[in-house]
Amino acid sequence: MVNAARGKNVWLTGGGDLVGTFADHGLLDEVILGVAPVTLGAGAPLLPRRLLSARLNLIDVERVGQFAYLTYALRDPATS
Secondary structure (H helix, E strand, C coil), X not given: CHHXXXXXXXXXXXXXXXXXXXXXXXCCCEEEEEECCCCCCCCCCCCCCCXXXXXXXXXXXXXXXXXXXXXXXXXXXXXX
């Protein structure tokens, strides 16, 4: 995928399991999280595994209407 992108960003969608798998292997450099103004009493976790705060660095916050987009730089698990 990286070779096919020819230096451009690779965007993953497909749910927390896919993103978590890439994170486990150190293949993510950034996570963009969209937050919607909805309160749920229960539900599934965002990712099926924990990304510890030592791996995350908040680098941007953007407001689009009622949504907030949080961009985190993600450190490789081998260096965290």
